[in-house]
Amino acid sequence: MARYIGPVCRLCRREGEKLYLKGERCFTPKCAIERRNYPPGQHGRELQFRRSRPSDYGLQLREKQKLRRIYGVLERQFRRYFEIAQRARGMTGALLLILLERRLDNVVYRLGFASSRAQARQLVRHGHFEVNGRKVDIPSYQVKPGDIIRVRESSREKEYFKALAERLEGHRPPPWLQLNPQDLSGQVLRLPVREEIDTRVQEHLIVEFYSR
Known part of the structure; x- marks a missing residue:
């Protein structure tokens, strides 16, 4: 089974927010976002100040990548979840989140x-x-x-x-x-509803990303 085996704190720094990938450590001062809140890599500090406003595509991509990383799903499987949600009756974005929660x-x-x-x-x-x-x-x-x-x-x-x-x-x-x-x-007890899923993501941007 393929999976990401690199440093997960790097993923949080790339997204610029806590994704809570390391459990209790994320609630302590040792969290990477608390210590180095800038993009990873050799030029991370420079990029922090030189970033321009992202395009619509860039915003959609970042939301998709963020949700994938929160649930630890690789691209091919994530795309399959989206296709299942798209075929089902209801709001595609909410259905995608429910599939991941299940x-x-x-x-x-x-x-x-x-x-x-x-x-x-x-x-x-x-x-x-x-x-x-x-x-x-x-x-x-x-x-x-x-x-x-x-x-x-x-x-x-x-x-x-x-x-x-x-x-x-x-x-x-x-x-x-x-x-x-x-x-x-x-x-x-039952399936979750969108309001009960505390994942902070704008799922409509992910729907727009795959609907291009």
Whole structure:
């Protein structure tokens, strides 16, 4: 499975805002945006002051790249999500976001089982979760209403999951998910709506990008 393996803080600096790709580190002074809020590269500081107003295409491209990076999806898969959303009935931009939210790695992250989507993706790939009693190790698996996501019995003896129940006590997942900290499980109550997705992105620009 192809994935980005470079420094993720570089991606935040490229977009000029926090994408929260490193979990708890993003909330500390160690965050790259807090320390070096200018584009990456040898001439990053110079570009910070020499940037002109981006074109419409540039704005659309940046929104598309930002959303891809937030969810950790490469271009070909992202384009496939867009085509699915485009064929469905409703607002294409909102449907695209809902498809991304329904990814298993994102649901694991939203439930609090991981501090970042990258960590959630790794936990899923290593086979630590089951959906409706069956092991699922595909991060892009699309959950549906009624699905129950649970840490597998064979994984609960690991140190990470032993300490997880206590950390989950104060966690509040989005309204479309229900968390059971004691059982290390969660349930998809329904599909999310756009207003419940806190991803700061102008999805209409992404629709315009692919509609050129």
